[in-house]
Amino acid sequence: MQASDVFKPRSASIATVSLSGDLREKLIAAAAVGFDGVEIFENDLLAYAGSPQDVRKLAQDLGLAIVLYQPFRDFEATPGRLAANLDRAERKFDVMQQLGVDLLLACSNTQADAIDDDARAAADLRALADRAGARGLRIGYEALSWGRHVHRWRRAWEIVGRADHPALGLVLDSFHTLCVGDAFPGGADAPPGDKIFFVQLADAPRLTLDPLSWSRHHRVFPGQGQLAVAEFLKAVCAAGYAGPLSLEVFNDNFRAAPPLAIARDGLRSLLALQDETRVGGGAPLPAVGMHRGVAYLEFAVDADAREQFAARFAELGFVHVGRKRTKAVDLYRQGEVAVALNADPRGEAGGRARTCGPSLHAIGLAIDAPAAALARGRAFRCEASPSDDGVRDASSLVLRTPDRILIELLGPNGLNEVTARFDPVEDVRPEVGELIRIDHLAQAIPVQEMDGIALFLTAVLGLSAQQSCEIADPHGLIESRAMVSDGRALALPLNATKSAGTMTGRRIARPERPAVHHVAFETDDIFAAVRSMQTRGASPLAIPHNYYEDLGSRFMLDSEFVKILEDHSIMYDEDEFGRFLHVYGPAFANGFFLEIVERKGYLGFGAANAPIRVACQAHEYERNAELETQRIGAMRPDGGRPPGGRLATAAASPSTRRPAPTCP
């Protein structure tokens, strides 16, 4: 293998403010996932019980370089304060030398008494650089986007150029540059690379918010937002910058998440960015190739849940086609759609069924380049997984998502490969029914994990995020972000919420939860699919008549057509590309529900109908909980009168006050 065949990442660094915990925990997390260096954020040091020398020793032991100390604020162009500010700097220099770091970030002055005078700012920074240089240290001057007078990198560069001191250079930050609509230029317009002392990278969602609030709360890692970070980085490297690439992210969710998970996301984002921009050199990382859809879903179930799942799938027309020779794993098919039930009490699936209840355990993905996808996953530090487990055999290629679902990487004809692993159990060919493919899988995830899972899906599996939307549940808002592949063969809406009482929140509240709770199948004829379902004894989720009363006027639909929709409990939506018809099954085992969709060009997931649907599901959930309470009450010797005995206490205790038969 030639040197250029190997992907070459550049030195990767992260600011301690990006991670939660105390300074020691932050450094350990950064080192554990493979960062080369850290920026020390001053407040993290001030709150730390150990000395700067202790921190230096810890970083050395962990193999981390301390690449920057930050921030030094409100220094330049403040008349009457230069001497005091230089004294203040000397004390920072003391700390830096104890830490063993040579670069200080000085950000542009934000104070009301700073004057608008580049000559003065340059002279002050020159004096600062003189002091720093005398101690072998350097100053990087950064334009804060909310600086009092200096808020664009070009102005900062003019001041640095005017100061003209070897110990003074620029710090560039992608967020500060891009959030004000600025860019970093290529070619002769760019400052020389050796005057760019440091580069900080952060992305953000596009918000109409002032830069300060936007920066302090909503920064994310590159690729998690919507700013042109890749273009920025390419230009900076083209200018000759050769230092570390460092992540500096202030984010409310990251601050509240475990540091190791966030550090891993950070490193993944840097690898993906370098893969995209080719700034490290060497070969690109292997690519996933085209997605061809979901080859199978595998659910971890106990014996009870197996019966429930099998019954629901039978109602939709699935046929039991195979069983694994040595374990209780069964395959059900309908045309090209396949689901497996894994009731083997051994192995990971057995453990999952015991701790999480019935859960989606694995997804088989049909893709063009499964081996390359596995290599890509490994490059992104994805956890490897045992291959010979459940549906999979010893030659299976398996990755694990951040929320621990197994992903089997199969070729474009994956379903045939998988079917061949099972012994046929019935003398039937999988009948072609109404369902033709798996349209999407939705999951409820904690707000703090949303960006990390989205990053995994984009960086490793090559999906793209659609525009997020908000769904009004009767008990709060749900944020929904669909991740889809080119060509839409794979679609995974992610749902998160801060409101514990929503249907999504009720799912998330359980620490061991099944991540995926909702599977949508596509059909060519939704009316036939519903009638077949009904023939097999199943009823769709009931939708209020008021919804249909409104629907006709909203889309100017024929009243006969609306009547037919209502008779089938089918919901309806339109977008600029076409029409969408969809219907839901009732919740079963651990809160799963199934959906059947018919697309006529439509590209979304029925978000306009989601408030009505979640209200109906909340109603179903609360009614079931009430019935269950009555059932428990009726089991009591006194027929349900308050309180007395163990059962009554259990029914009244907070944890069982709502003993939902199908947990949401």
Place this chain on the structure above:
Amino acid sequence: MQASDVFKPRSASIATVSLSGDLREKLIAAAAVGFDGVEIFENDLLAYAGSPQDVRKLAQDLGLAIVLYQPFRDFEATPGRLAANLDRAERKFDVMQQLGVDLLLACSNTQADAIDDDARAAADLRALADRAGARGLRIGYEALSWGRHVHRWRRAWEIVGRADHPALGLVLDSFHTLCVGDAFPGGADAPPGDKIFFVQLADAPRLTLDPLSWSRHHRVFPGQGQLAVAEFLKAVCAAGYAGPLSLEVFNDNFRAAPPLAIARDGLRSLLALQDETRVGGGAPLPAVGMHRGVAYLEFAVDADAREQFAARFAELGFVHVGRKRTKAVDLYRQGEVAVALNADPRGEAGGRARTCGPSLHAIGLAIDAPAAALARGRAFRCEASPSDDGVRDASSLVLRTPDRILIELLGPNGLNEVTARFDPVEDVRPEVGELIRIDHLAQAIPVQEMDGIALFLTAVLGLSAQQSCEIADPHGLIESRAMVSDGRALALPLNATKSAGTMTGRRIARPERPAVHHVAFETDDIFAAVRSMQTRGASPLAIPHNYYEDLGSRFMLDSEFVKILEDHSIMYDEDEFGRFLHVYGPAFANGFFLEIVERKGYLGFGAANAPIRVACQAHEYERNAELETQRIGAMRPDGGRPPGGRLATAAASPSTRRPAPTCP
């Protein structure tokens, strides 16, 4: 009593979208707290299983008028769509007649294909009003602040004036008006009152955010935000508007909170607004008068906690001065500062100590007009409380806060009144010590309850909210908002967070939590206070040396002075008004901690030091939890090796994995 002596509220209404739950729950909540009417938000009806006639009947049974149906969107000035839009309207009119409501809110068109043509908009709305009028219905046209062409009320009024139809009028919304920097004029500039068909009221915090996002997520009830809603309402009423005052609030937290609590807050906000603006007529509500400070704090404790509290207070120089004749309630004093420990197992305090652990039970407030304050509280629908309980006697005036703390309303010399209720237990006069008054009480509250508690404190007790600030805890951000009285005799910082791992989040996570966890005492000589504390065997919370290293350079302090601060573990801050010195005690019983502050003109609460302090407290908390785990391990027969026996199971189960000796 003359008619003008009685406060006269106007008809109060609320939009169903402001409350959580299904339509039935929303109507019940609105009726239960005393609203006269509701606006029905269309999606609430569409998601409701009952018919519009059912809703009409329910509202009638509850004594609620249905005053508005909303919204009718994207109607006017869309070429080629008028006929279809009129058909759409006729179907809404059907629903309205079934609901028994005569007014439809039509908001300005937001669609890209709407044209910028007032004549066309007026003609379309005239056609709509013609159809409505023919059925005895009316149309109220509202300028949405993000409308495509019409986003200010004046433009909407020009269109309504041009259409000139008796069934067409204006809907005014305080948020839409104020968020774009607009105002509603007094005098001849205002539209005639009878053309203002409806008025919606909402406030909001000042944010630099686009109106749509600002409106959809951050609206609050009048008085909970920073917009000039009172001026707006006065002008609208001066123009002759005589209809209901209706609250329309879209707020992420309100959507997630119980509807009854939010409805009560809404009604309180309307009453406070009418009291402030005098738009209802009659006399103003009684006023609280000047606050004179905290006369006493009463803690509900069990026998164990009583010893811990007594020991902590003794360390600060408090002397046991009295005991209630008939119950285990003791009074401790130091000069004019008084705390009581209520270990009586009977009554509410006993129940509180059992369910919440040791907790702040009651606050005695010294104010100029206690009887008026009680009457004001009753007018605001505050829950009355038993008076003869704990420190209080049969003649005590008692209110209850939304988080169920008792507030005894005492005169300016309240402490003397209170002391007289106790039998002296020691032959000592309360010695004058270092502590001179209670400076502030801080509490941790769920994010959803923040605005409601702040509203209680402003509307009922007459406090004002200081600018909120954010505190970076090692595990997330904490929002802190100090509520203070004129003259600062009473100061109550409220802390909330969305991050469960922060020190505040750990407190909130417990459903039965003691609301107030932190009491700060003021002194004139903090060094003497710390030395006295140390003499009595207590140690302040240790602050890292790195903090002091930085402090000197930050404020240019003399190094000798910094050394003395460090020797006493005293933190230091400055604002434009002066200096602040403060020191913390260690956490004890149920996570309480005490603070001593010395103010030299400074007006804040040391927020700049809070990140360091919470990091130290988190460290203390985690170390104690670790020690406790080791202690439990050592109690096991195997000396701490994993697992076996009940104790080991308890130590490993999620609920006790961190058996903190002092819960945060």
